[in-house]
């Protein structure tokens with residue numbers, strides 16, 4: 001491993017060197033960009049981020065579920081280095097290279113569905129979602145797009161419209177693209193009314209308010225990420241797929257956050273045997289390099305005229321080399337199984353915490369994607385003050401944890417899947433202390 005797998009706190013966080021650079025950051029970088037951890041990173045690997053002051057911080061975010069295979073995974077590094085030395089760019093639409101084709105072959109083989117599939121590659125999750133919608137509209141010759149409360153799909157104009165939460169993603173950035181319709185999400189912890197009827201309610205609303213025959217796509221995250229790791233109850237996703245199939249609607253699973261072993265399966269939709277028409281991927285696909293994909297039924301993917309999709313950098317040879325390295329790492333190191341092991345360590349410790357601390361209202365997630373939702377003790381009122389205090393406490397102790405949730409009250413745990421047990425357990429002990437002091 002390129003960095004020692006040990007937590008070490010040698011200065012306050014941020015330390016003096018980080019503080020100096022962060023001062024330059026505020027002079028040079030637009031104030032519009034957030035910063036969860038005020039520590040300037042110089043190295044990272046396994047489950048550790050090393051900052052410029054020499055602190056070794058346990059990484060419970062994996063760059064938002066990106067470095068599932070770890071930072072600087074050897075097989076990613078090697079393939080990227082070889083690719084950069086060979087050539088950096090041709091533009092796939094100008095002159096092809098094998099890496100792009102190989103990544104598509106892998107995506108077609110790994111994603112659920114026993115039918116002929118094809119893929120196209122892009123640069124970011126938002127771009128994948130944009131293209132999935134373009135493809136679905138072109139194929140169906142319909143316009144409406146159905147999305148869900150608490151959903152997140154990106155920050156471009158179309159994907160802002162698809163994203164549920166106003167602050168910070170949408171405030172002041174309108175007008176948004178039309179023909180995007182938001183449906184109630186089956187959110188077990190907060191569902192108003194009978195959750196058994198959540199599916200019927202959605203179907204009824206689509207039929208009455210949009211007309212099923214006008215819907216091009218239903219787009220949903222199988223487990224919502226930014227929305228707070230909302231896991232819909234069994235039956236909800238299969239029910240939506242059935243409705244989509246019956247009505248000629250393209251069902252799109254947004255697996256940008258859940259994909260690539262994160263939830264203890266290659267893709268989260270496999271859990272209930274859900275077979276989407278299209279799947280969007282990004283983040284975990286390429287070990288940190290910018291890459292995204294749309295994969296799905298060949299007849300849908302091929303329905304767009306030649307030249308209808310593309311982009312200068314989409315599926316860059318370097319990002320494709322990284323993806324092949326990341327996919328090989330997931331296979332060779334059995335990271336799908338590892339996600340389940342990490343998940344059960346996290347789950348048992350979070351369940352214990354819930355028994356002790358009344359500000360934990362809910363524990364949920366799947367595989368190495370686990371969360372706690374914080375409430376005012378004895379109610380289900382969101383508690384974002386406790387979240388701020390917990391995140392800060394963890395930071396000072398050298399543990400990076402990320403927040404999420406429509407109400408800013410969810411702590412989400414997304415460790416790299418190569419994190420050793422001892423680091424994960426140490427991070428959970430510190431999280432326990434952090435929750436205790438936030439009571």
Ligand code: PLZ
Nearest residue numbers: 124125126152153154221225254256257
């Ligand atoms: N779909 C399900 O989780 C990205 C957003 C970080 P991009 N989530 C992290 C931030 O605050 O900008 C995401 C996602 C799902 C789409 C996206 C968008 O992916 O690569 O950030 O464009």
